[in-house]
Amino acid sequence: MATVESIAAAVATALTAEIAEIDQSSIAAYGPKITAQHIALVGTPLGQSDEVRDFSLGEIETLHRLRFQFWVRAVQGNEAVYVPLARDIIYRAIVALYTHDGEGYTLAVDETERMAGAVSESTFGDNTGASFLLATLTVPVVQVEAA
Secondary structure, three states: OOHHHHHHHHHHHHHHOOEEEEEEEEEHHHHHHHHOOOEEEEOOOOOOEEEEEEEOOEEEEEEEEEEEEEEEEEEEOHHHHHHHHHHHHHHHHHHHHOOOOOOOOEEEEOOOOEEEEEEEEEEOOOOOOOOEEEEEEEEEEEEEEEE
């Protein structure tokens, strides 16, 4: 039986496998000290939702909407690198997840469920003075288990 934690780990593995700029990743820590030089991937359960979509014939189908944050380091004078990276990261993540669909998770993208992402309207800083652009992606995955 898969756990939501193992599904989130599989999603994070797919993202880090396909996006070379991810140089720090955690699904366990909220607001870890970001040491990434390019992108930190943070997959906390904040904002996650779960719901049962179908319960029949001894099976339960659960939809998990997992949230992943991409903390893109913003280095003054290096806008030509980090601005396009922040602009493209959601699309690149979606392509990566489709590439690895079925490898520890099953995407639940259809006419009613979609992967949705957005880049925050402001930058974020940490206690060292580093700045980041924050992109958040919600990934709907389905889990079918015997009830």
